[in-house]
Amino acid sequence: MSFDVRITLTGLCFFLTRDNSELWILMPATPPGIMNGHDHDHGGGPRPRASAANTHVARLMYDRGYENAGPGRKLIRDIACVNLDRRELILGSANWWNGAAPTPLSRELTDEIIDLDREHDKVDVRVLEAAPPLDKLSARLKLEAGCLCDYAPGITWKVGTSAKTTRLTYRAEWVIRDIPGTSLPELMLTSLDGSPNDRVPALYPIGDTIRLDIVHLPPKQLPNNRVNAANADGRHLHYYELLSQNYQARKIPVKGEDGTLFTTGCEPEPLPEAAFTLAGTFGAIPLECMFGGGTLP
Numbered sequence: 001m002s003f004d005v006r007i008t009l010t011g012l013c014f015f016l017t018r019d020n021s022e023l024w025i026l027m028p029a030t031p032p033g034i035m036n037g038h039d040h041d042h043g044g045g046p047r048p049r050a051s052a053a054n055t056h057v058a059r060l061m062y063d064r065g066y067e068n069a070g071p072g073r074k075l076i077r078d079i080a081c082v083n084l085d086r087r088e089l090i091l092g093s094a095n096w097w098n099g100a101a102p103t104p105l106s107r108e109l110t111d112e113i114i115d116l117d118r119e120h121d122k123v124d125v126r127v128l129e130a131a132p133p134l135d136k137l138s139a140r141l142k143l144e145a146g147c148l149c150d151y152a153p154g155i156t157w158k159v160g161t162s163a164k165t166t167r168l169t170y171r172a173e174w175v176i177r178d179i180p181g182t183s184l185p186e187l188m189l190t191s192l193d194g195s196p197n198d199r200v201p202a203l204y205p206i207g208d209t210i211r212l213d214i215v216h217l218p219p220k221q222l223p224n225n226r227v228n229a230a231n232a233d234g235r236h237l238h239y240y241e242l243l244s245q246n247y248q249a250r251k252i253p254v255k256g257e258d259g260t261l262f263t264t265g266c267e268p269e270p271l272p273e274a275a276f277t278l279a280g281t282f283g284a285i286p287l288e289c290m291f292g293g294g295t296l297p
Contacts, residue, residue, distance in 0.1 A: 001182055003205035005146075007091065007174045011216035012056055015113055015293035016123055023107050025141040026127060027084075027216040029134065030056045056289075058084035058139035059222065060187075061213040066203040069183070073206050081222065082200055084139040084214070087189040092145025092176050100180045106147035112154055112169040113291040123294055132192055140192075141214065146176035154290060168290040184210055217289060 014026040060082040065075045092102060127137045151172035156165045187200035203210050215222070 002178045002180050003182075003184075003208045003210065005091075005176045005179060005184060005210045005212065006149075007176075007212045007214060008171065009174060009214050009291075010171045011221075011289040013216055013291050014116075014123075015109060015291065016128075016296060017107055017293075018128070018296040023105060023143045024128065025143065026123070026137060027056070027058045027139040027141075029136055029138045055218065056138065056216050057219055057222070058087070058216045059214070060084050060089065060200065061215070062203065062211065065206060066210055067201055069202070069204050073204060075206060080200075082189070082198070084189065086134060086139065086191065086193045086195070087198065088140050088142065088192055089187060089189055089214075090142045090144060091174070092143060094144075095185050096145070096176075096179055098180050103145045103177050103179075105143060105145050109148055109293060110151055110169065110172075112151060112167045113172070113293045114166065114168055116292045116294045123296060125296060128296075130192075131194070134193060137192070138216070143174065146174055149173050149175045157290075170290045172291065 009025065012028060012030070014028060016024040016026055018024065060080075062080050063075045064078040064080050065073055067080075092105070094102070096102070124133070124136060126133055127140070132140075151169040154167040154169040157168050182204065184203040184205075186202050189198040189200065191197050
């Protein structure tokens with residue numbers, strides 16, 4: 001018997017390729033001074049003022065019906081919400097495969113996960129250390145198997161000074177297929193701050209699938225919290241804290257809200273109605289918390 005694990009990723013996630021082999025998802029720290037406000041200028045002055053509501057949290061969520069090892073398993077809509085802050089989670093690790101060959105890892109992404117290498121200094125390599133600087137990194141995932149199989153349509157944006165517009169996605173699905181056996185082993189949540197490690201219990205497929213949701217969002221956008229799309233301001237794509245240099249050193253030209261890398265800069269193209277329907281799953285909306293990506297040699 002084999003089964004698939006499907007992981008829906010939502011929010012402020014940075015896809016990092018290293019050594020042309022490893023694929024990480026970094027969830028940047030969102031401390032005061034990064035996410036919001038107007039107390040700053042173009043010339044290297046104070047950073048933006050933060051709103052407590054825009055501090056992001058990293059969470060792993062799944063239906064507790066997957067914890068049932070017995071027959072007659074079904075989804076029960078009792079959602080486990082596991083804290084990933086200051087934790088590392090490896091997806092597709094060797095203990096998933098019971099000695100079998102793992103599903104290959106594909107590092108092919110989509111153009112709607114924007115490559116920030118051309119706009120920024122490289123990511124600070126320290127964010128991949130065993131004890132990373134936690135003023136830069138909130139949580140991280142390492143992908144060791146599987147592929148990107150779907151993503152939500154995003155709003156059209158301009159990037160930096162480029163006249164070209166592109167859609168930026170904020171939600172994607174990663175699938176790891178053909179895992180042998182009848183259960184997914186316990187997931188180890190490795191501490192990044194010296195506190196005890198955590199674990200997620202073994203999970204059992206319903207049909208031939210286990211579905212997980214991993215989000216990096218403001219708390220108000222977690223399940224059971226409603227979000228007003230009219231309040232979206234497009235100021236949520238901030239990866240400055242992951243960088244090796246202070247973001248203002250490069251003086252990236254922007255248009256619109258000071259301190260933001262991305263600006264609409266033009267009338268957004270119509271967004272498919274389905275995108276807003278999909279957004280209701282965990283509250284995220286297409287104008288906030290878009291994905292980014294980059295490389296390390």
